[in-house]
Amino acid sequence: xxxxxxxxxxxxxxxxxxxxxxxxxxxxxxxxxxxxxxxxxxxxxxxxxxxxxxxxxxxxxxxxxxxxxxxxxxxxxxxxxxxxxxxxxxxxxxxxxxxxxxxxxxxxxxxxxxxxxxxxxxxxxxxxxxxxxxxxxxxxxxxxxxxxxxxxxxxxxxxxxxxxxxxxxxxxxxxxxxxxxxxxxxxxxxxxxxxxxxxxxxxxxxxxxxxxxxxxxxxxxxxxxxxxxxxxxxxxxxxxxxxxxxxx
Numbered sequence: 001x002x003x004x005x006x007x008x009x010x011x012x013x014x015x016x017x018x019x020x021x022x023x024x025x026x027x028x029x030x031x032x033x034x035x036x037x038x039x040x041x042x043x044x045x046x047x048x049x050x051x052x053x054x055x056x057x058x059x060x061x062x063x064x065x066x067x068x069x070x071x072x073x074x075x076x077x078x079x080x081x082x083x084x085x086x087x088x089x090x091x092x093x094x095x096x097x098x099x100x101x102x103x104x105x106x107x108x109x110x111x112x113x114x115x116x117x118x119x120x121x122x123x124x125x126x127x128x129x130x131x132x133x134x135x136x137x138x139x140x141x142x143x144x145x146x147x148x149x150x151x152x153x154x155x156x157x158x159x160x161x162x163x164x165x166x167x168x169x170x171x172x173x174x175x176x177x178x179x180x181x182x183x184x185x186x187x188x189x190x191x192x193x194x195x196x197x198x199x200x201x202x203x204x205x206x207x208x209x210x211x212x213x214x215x216x217x218x219x220x221x222x223x224x225x226x227x228x229x230x231x232x233x234x235x236x237x238x239x240x241x242x243x244x245x246x247x248x
Contacts, residue, residue: 034065035120042152065130066125067130074093078091111159153172
């Protein structure tokens with residue numbers, strides 16, 4: 001994303017006099033995007049499967065943070081390489097391939113506009129691996145499931161005001177009915193990944209989900225054996241088989 005003048009003749013992103021390298025308007029825009037990051041996940045990652053990539057080392061962001069030429073951050077600031085400022089831009093690394101580009105871009109801009117209007121200030125940029133940050137860093141974790149993203153969007157009243165409540169309610173209804181109700185409510189996202197391991201007899205997949213989702217599942221997956229995990233997910237595995245059969 002690039003912030004430019006109305007006549008499109010100049011790039012308004014950079015200010016070498018500021019420690020961050022960003023202009024005042026770019027800093028405020030960035031702060032707005034980061035403040036609304038959790039709610040933006042509902043648009044940037046609008047399907048259940050979008051959240052498999054939200055994990056350490058995947059090159060998808062896991063925290064609401066930004067960095068200079070840093071691909072482990074949610075927002076990567078790319079400074080101008082031609083010396084005249086025209087190449088400076090933000091790279092928003094949150095959207096998955098399933099995102100509607102029109103809705104994602106519109107909500108990204110809306111969040112940035114809110115930051116400009118309210119004069120928000122962004123946190124310091126992250127230097128190094130953003131995945132290695134601990135919980136004391138002060139930077140919010142991004143949602144790790146569609147359910148979390150939907151709840152964040154429901155709670156973000158300031159974003160509602162910019163986008164329009166009618167649109168937000170329509171979008172929430174669409175996602176909740178068309179996406180979340182395609183899977184049994186009794187199962188969590190972690191179970192669906194285990195079910196895939198059960199269906200393919202892939203114990204490595206089961207081990208992986210134990211590591212990735214153990215903390216989000218109150219540690220219960222970590223303490224279960226492969227057989228216990230498989231038994232726990234047998235119902236969902238059977239449901240998946242039925243769905244595949246119907247599709248055929």
